[in-house]
Amino acid sequence: MERIKSKIEELANRINAPKEYLPTYGYSEDFARPHIEVKGNELHWVVVERG
Numbered sequence: 001m002e003r004i005k006s007k008i009e010e011l012a013n014r015i016n017a018p019k020e021y022l023p024t025y026g027y028s029e030d031f032a033r034p035h036i037e038v039k040g041n042e043l044h045w046v047v048v049e050r051g
Contacts, residue, residue, distance in 0.1 A: 001025050001038055008036075 005025050012022055024035040028048045037044040 001036070004036060004038070004043070 008022060024033065026037060028035045030048050032047055032049045034045055034047045037046055
């Protein structure tokens with residue numbers, strides 16, 4: 001997960017993407033903010049809206 005986070009932050013810095021536009025990693029903040037989960041060899045981009 002740390003490698004994924006590092007790469008996303010590297011790419012976000014190139015385009016000056018605000019931190020609040022980036023996903024969270026391994027947990028959800030809810031309110032449609034995406035988060036990334038890793039299960040086995042799979043990467044999941046998850047969006048949770050109001051629980």
